Amino acid sequence: MLALWVRAMGIEIHDKLPKKVFGVAFTFSLIILILTLGMYWLTHTPNIVAVMAAAIVTFANPLAALFVWSEKLREKTAVYAALLVLIIIASIGVIIYEIHTLFSEQFMSRIVNSGYAVLGLLILLILGYVANQFVEKLTPSIYWRAGRFIGEDYINVVYVSAFAMIGPAIAFFGVASLDPYLGLLTLLLALMPIPSKIRNLRAYLRRKSIAEAIKGTINNWLLRIPPIKEAPEIKVYPSGPVAFAEFSVVTSELVREKLEALGESIRIPILDMIGTLVGLHAQLDTTEKITISAGLPVEDSAVVSKLTNKYMIVKIDLGDLKVVGAEEIIVEGEEESQILEGLVSKKIDILCMKDFDKKLVNYLDGWFIVPLKIDSTSIEDAQKEIVTRIEELIKKS
Amino acid sequence: MSKPLISVRNLKKYFPVRRFLFAKDYVKAVDGVTFDIYEGEMFGVVGESGCGKTTLGRTILLLIPPTEGEIYFRGENILEYDKERLIEFRRKAQIVFQDPYSSLDPRQTIFDIIIEGPRYHGMDVGDPEEFVVSLLRKVGLEEYHLYRYPHEFSGGQKQRIAIARALAMNPEFIVFDEPTSALDVSVQASILNMIKHLQREYNLTGMFISHDLAVVKFMSQRIGVMYVGKMVEIGGSEELFEEQLHPYTKALFSAIPIPNPRVTRAKKKLIVKGEPPSPIHLPKGCRFYPRCPYAMPICRTKEPDLIEVEKDRYVACWLYG
Numbered sequence: 001m002l003a004l005w006v007r008a009m010g011i012e013i014h015d016k017l018p019k020k021v022f023g024v025a026f027t028f029s030l031i032i033l034i035l036t037l038g039m040y041w042l043t044h045t046p047n048i049v050a051v052m053a054a055a056i057v058t059f060a061n062p063l064a065a066l067f068v069w070s071e072k073l074r075e076k077t078a079v080y081a082a083l084l085v086l087i088i089i090a091s092i093g094v095i096i097y098e099i100h101t102l103f104s105e106q107f108m109s110r111i112v113n114s115g116y117a118v119l120g121l122l123i124l125l126i127l128g129y130v131a132n133q134f135v136e137k138l139t140p141s142i143y144w145r146a147g148r149f150i151g152e153d154y155i156n157v158v159y160v161s162a163f164a165m166i167g168p169a170i171a172f173f174g175v176a177s178l179d180p181y182l183g184l185l186t187l188l189l190a191l192m193p194i195p196s197k198i199r200n201l202r203a204y205l206r207r208k209s210i211a212e213a214i215k216g217t218i219n220n221w222l223l224r225i226p227p228i229k230e231a232p233e234i235k236v237y238p239s240g241p242v243a244f245a246e247f248s249v250v251t252s253e254l255v256r257e258k259l260e261a262l263g264e265s266i267r268i269p270i271l272d273m274i275g276t277l278v279g280l281h282a283q284l285d286t287t288e289k290i291t292i293s294a295g296l297p298v299e300d301s302a303v304v305s306k307l308t309n310k311y312m313i314v315k316i317d318l319g320d321l322k323v324v325g326a327e328e329i330i331v332e333g334e335e336e337s338q339i340l341e342g343l344v345s346k347k348i349d350i351l352c353m354k355d356f357d358k359k360l361v362n363y364l365d366g367w368f369i370v371p372l373k374i375d376s377t378s379i380e381d382a383q384k385e386i387v388t389r390i391e392e393l394i395k396k397s
Numbered sequence: 398m399s400k401p402l403i404s405v406r407n408l409k410k411y412f413p414v415r416r417f418l419f420a421k422d423y424v425k426a427v428d429g430v431t432f433d434i435y436e437g438e439m440f441g442v443v444g445e446s447g448c449g450k451t452t453l454g455r456t457i458l459l460l461i462p463p464t465e466g467e468i469y470f471r472g473e474n475i476l477e478y479d480k481e482r483l484i485e486f487r488r489k490a491q492i493v494f495q496d497p498y499s500s501l502d503p504r505q506t507i508f509d510i511i512i513e514g515p516r517y518h519g520m521d522v523g524d525p526e527e528f529v530v531s532l533l534r535k536v537g538l539e540e541y542h543l544y545r546y547p548h549e550f551s552g553g554q555k556q557r558i559a560i561a562r563a564l565a566m567n568p569e570f571i572v573f574d575e576p577t578s579a580l581d582v583s584v585q586a587s588i589l590n591m592i593k594h595l596q597r598e599y600n601l602t603g604m605f606i607s608h609d610l611a612v613v614k615f616m617s618q619r620i621g622v623m624y625v626g627k628m629v630e631i632g633g634s635e636e637l638f639e640e641q642l643h644p645y646t647k648a649l650f651s652a653i654p655i656p657n658p659r660v661t662r663a664k665k666k667l668i669v670k671g672e673p674p675s676p677i678h679l680p681k682g683c684r685f686y687p688r689c690p691y692a693m694p695i696c697r698t699k700e701p702d703l704i705e706v707e708k709d710r711y712v713a714c715w716l717y718g
Contacts, residue, residue, distance in 0.1 A: 225694060366694060
């Protein structure tokens, strides 16, 4: 779900998983659980109990995502941890209780209505599969990893239901005594998703380091974009396996007209890189109170109109439109691509040359660097000309 | 330039890969390819192994059904052909496979192999023996080869038989799917010369698939460069060798070894890092960006379209967008 608000001086990006993904996940989990309860009441087979244990676990991953997705729940991840522990205990508890009952009854068969049991398990199998597919289909492609995470436990419902069918099916054909033995195996199979839930719990306990890692990735990407000068304050809300990110970025007035494109260049790569994000909220603002850098290719103390290894970086206060400093830098590399990469890494806002070919303009545009045509050949004249041209640029925009 | 004989529009071929029960992922072997092949021209297709060249060739001939897109033959969409017209198209469009060892039926004589197609299509070939012998001579074989079996021939000779079999149908379009890659270097040149000679003689339109750039340059008038299921650059053979626009094409051409060490040292090489992405989970945006030395933020967000940047020169790269 993407929303873009264009504000007076900037834009806001709200992008998160659609609400319906959670709606569908919880609805299916609930239906599957209620169905298993009803079927157990009707058939008394331990095989259904195994599916019930698997159904309980299906609540865990949607909960993990919901607790960071929802603004209200974001600060209450401790509640999520408590619920997760409860889910694990409930699932293991159901399994242990049933195994205990089986042993105490010395594997006496209790199954009734075995035909209904087979039919019900078939319905559960289909429901599990449909739930898994529904969740994935409703998830936008950029969140595919989060979508798979939310829907992964329904696959266990499918496996357990398929295995659980064997006992009641044999009972249906007259051999009911095998049902409890096969039930025991199904119950053990239902333990399969528990380790991954324990991993979720461990991830919750390590959520601070997970948040730091996500912050680092976001920061690295943002700081690669030349107009973003300072590391923004990034808030990451992790529940362990998934997280939500929030940050604001301030750039120079020079990119005001490209803010939407800049927003896309922030949103898509971050969501693509960090597959565990279920959403992000970013605020992009422009300011005049910023010092920008203009790069001048120089050779033998004169400005040249080609990509070189030596550049004069002129620092300009955008508010006062005054040169506040200059330094000479060397950009390593022989290849054009290496030089351009070097200029990007030096975070220049403007590249000044007499002439630009289309490819270079597109490359600079792509990195939100302004290609500025200047005529001066001496560095002093060029500095003055840059200030004048920037003033014209700002007036135009 | 003459009229397009084959026009491919947004052609896609996805192969399902089972993930879980009926849940599938898809290998995007050909993913939205658009180009034209003009009458009388040989269109080369290059790209690294697994980029979808062979799938593209086979999909154009409908040997495998496309997932999406349109294929026009003389301006008519062949996907809308009825059975009769499709059979006629199958006569007009032929393929020479990569592996001559497995593309000939070992239980048939050369005569039967070559005459089978014309017989099926009810073509009037006059005296069948004379017809087959004339074809064999055209591909550099002799009359005494007529009733021999495929195992009695070398790889090069088998490929000549495969070419004769394709020519027997009097085709208007032939896909040469790496016809020399399974052959010795000594045999490759003679086969290539023969194909070139036959192309001129029959005014054949063809698609020449190879990963050998020198071979494609020798054989083709225009070349399309493929990368992970997409056509990233199309241009005249000479122009493309003179100057490559797409960074992938540059990297591909940089990899051609030059025997002269001085030239090698002087030549600027563009070396790409890493491996091609998985055709199942392609990266967002341009599929080359993880390896591209010119990668920009937009490359991660939007996929570039193949656009005409000069006359008959197409490139799919944001540097030229």
